Structure formats: C-alpha cells, structure tokens
Amino acid sequence: MVSYQGTFQPFDDSSFLACPPPFSRSRSDVQLRTYPSATISGYLQKYHPKFMFLVQLSKLDWQMADPSFRGTLFVPRENSIDESSLLVMDQSRARLIVKYHLLTDGTFPREVLSTSLFQQLETAVPGSPILAFWDQDRDAPSSFSERLCLNTSLNWVDEFDIACSNGLVHCIRRPMMPFEGAATTCLRSSSLY
Numbered sequence: 001m002v003s004y005q006g007t008f009q010p011f012d013d014s015s016f017l018a019c020p021p022p023f024s025r026s027r028s029d030v031q032l033r034t035y036p037s038a039t040i041s042g043y044l045q046k047y048h049p050k051f052m053f054l055v056q057l058s059k060l061d062w063q064m065a066d067p068s069f070r071g072t073l074f075v076p077r078e079n080s081i082d083e084s085s086l087l088v089m090d091q092s093r094a095r096l097i098v099k100y101h102l103l104t105d106g107t108f109p110r111e112v113l114s115t116s117l118f119q120q121l122e123t124a125v126p127g128s129p130i131l132a133f134w135d136q137d138r139d140a141p142s143s144f145s146e147r148l149c150l151n152t153s154l155n156w157v158d159e160f161d162i163a164c165s166n167g168l169v170h171c172i173r174r175p176m177m178p179f180e181g182a183a184t185t186c187l188r189s190s191s192l193y
Helices: 040-047 049-057 061-065 083-088 091-100 182-189
Strands: 071-076 118-121 130-136 146-150 152-164 167-172
Touching: 040 049, 040 061, 040 071, 040 152, 040 167, 049 061, 049 083, 049 091
Parallel strands: 071 167
Antiparallel strands: 118 130, 130 146, 146 152, 152 167
C-alpha cells in the first residue's frame, strides 16, 4: 500500500526496535515500547512518530495495539504537528486530541464514508462528532473531483484505507480539535451552501 510518506506493508519484523523521536527524549512520562506488528500502534510508531507520541502520552497505545480492537483512526500529516507543542502537552489534552481522531465503533473504509454527502462520525469523545462532508477539490485537474473534508473544507483526507490488523487508518492534512465549532465552519465553507 502506498502512503504519502512511503510504502506501507504490514510488517512482521520482530527485530524492529522502537527508536524515540528526538523531541520525546526530554519527556520522562512517555516510555519506549515496541508494538505488535501490523497493528495501528505499530503503523503509527513506524510512519507517524509525532502522533504516536501523543498516543503514548494519552496512554491509549495499548488499545491501538490490541489485536481484538476494531477502529478507525484519522492521523494528521507529520509536518502538521508542531514539535514544540508536544514538549508542553499534558496527558489530558493529548488524550482529548487522540480520542477525537479515533472512531471506536468499527472500521469505516472510503466506501462507507462515501455513502452520504454529510455524516456525523461518532468519535471516542462523547458528544463531539466529526462532521464529514464531500466538497469539490478546487486543486484537482478535473472539475468533478471531490474530497472528503472533516469539520472544515481546509482539512481533508489525503489517503484512505491504510489497513492494519486491528483497524483502518486515514491520513488527513492537519490535526482536528473537538471544540472549534466544527458544524458552523463546515456549513459555511461547503460549496453546497
């Protein structure tokens, strides 16, 4: 499977050792761990170390490493996460951010997300859904190209359906926050209204 950050193949490499990203070395509250191959945690550790740092800080890494877990995770691009903010992040804020990017009610591949023009996706943060809607991609060569936007037309899914043994990962342009008035922003910025 091709990722915007390289090729992802479910790895079975028992010799893969976790190396802490440079920004995490000053944090004693995040432990160096190795995760089961091909799980969401294993994928994050290899391809998204900044977001994995937030997952570890939030103490949700065990859930995403559990082979019996079934979920969908929206992961922001590595370059959209500011390293300096990771150094001062506390556990409760990290947990809120990670849980808002996580759908725990099963896997939601692109074909399911494509069934409706607008959807409210229930996150692991009670009462804080992600508003997903299809919007025209103004940068695409075809005038009929659409992209799945999350909460605002400025944040969309870059890559769908990265398969892990315990769920799916979708790569998005930037992190999302549950308290930004998403529904109002989304409806105003949609080309449909």
